[in-house]
Amino acid sequence: LAKTTQPISMDSYEGQEVNITCSHNNIATNDYITWYQQFPSQGPRFIIQGYKTKVTNEVASLFIPADRKSSTLSLPRVSLSDTAVYYCLVERYGGSQGNLIFGKGTKLSVKP
Amino acid sequence: GAGVSQTPSNKVTEKGKYVELRCDPISGHTALYWYRQSLGQGPEFLIYFQGTGAADDSGLPNDRFFAVRPEGSVSTLKIQRTERGDSAVYLCASSLTSPGNTNNSPLHFGNGTRLTVT
Numbered sequence: 080l081a082k083t084t085q086p087i088s089m090d091s092y093e094g095q096e097v098n099i100t101c102s103h104n105n106i107a108t109n110d111y112i113t114w115y116q117q118f119p120s121q122g123p124r125f126i127i128q129g130y131k132t133k134v135t136n137e138v139a140s141l142f143i144p145a146d147r148k149s150s151t152l153s154l155p156r157v158s159l160s161d162t163a164v165y166y167c168l169v170e171r172y173g174g175s176q177g178n179l180i181f182g183k184g185t186k187l188s189v190k191p
Numbered sequence: 192g193a194g195v196s197q198t199p200s201n202k203v204t205e206k207g208k209y210v211e212l213r214c215d216p217i218s219g220h221t222a223l224y225w226y227r228q229s230l231g232q233g234p235e236f237l238i239y240f241q242g243t244g245a246a247d248d249s250g251l252p253n254d255r256f257f258a259v260r261p262e263g264s265v266s267t268l269k270i271q272r273t274e275r276g277d278s279a280v281y282l283c284a285s286s287l288t289s290p291g292n293t294n295n296s297p298l299h300f301g302n303g304t305r306l307t308v309t
């Protein structure tokens with residue numbers, strides 16, 4: 080599976096929009112992108128998943144350009160409770176999804 | 192509904208001892224996963240069950256680690272002769288994915304068992 084690269088940390092303030100970009104240069108045709116969020120002392124929690132263009136749910140938006148070599152997780156109007164680590168993963172359609180590679184993630188700190 | 196439950200939430204053991212960590216997945220989820228997370232790192236894959244069988248155990252670090260899921264529901268991760276380097280948070284997750292599905296379902300994680308080997 081394609082390796083992902085994302086910033087180690089980001090800082091933001093309450094009410095701002097936060098965009099976290101993930102690189103996955105070697106993504107394959109049958110791969111898709113998934114983002115997880117992890118709060119301290121909790122397991123990761125699924126946020127959003129997409130293959131191309133734009134996906135939006137009640138939590139976030141995911142933007143994937145045509146070449147799919149990167150993706151951007153967008154969190155609108157963050158609050159203090161959005162402080163967490165965000166992981167970008169590449170998964171394969173129909174593959175054994177057990178061996179997901181999380182990496183170190185991006186530690187987002189939201190300040191008042 | 193109830194999420195993935197892991198017990199105990201914390202476990203302190205002495206070097207050389209044997210430990211068992213339990214995972215109760217979400218009812219009806221056929222797939223179950225164990226991951227290990229060290230401080231400041233992302234979760235690392237250990238083993239994946241589809242039903243009762245281990246579909247992929249390539250992440251188990253050595254033969255001191257073993258996991259079972261005898262009835263396709265609850266799973267136990269067993270660690271023999273624990274070492275200080277085994278100290279970490281052990282995460283369990285489950286999902287609805289069945290073999291042959293083209294769209295993988297998200298993983299639902301428990302809050303983990305924090306294992307400390309002294």
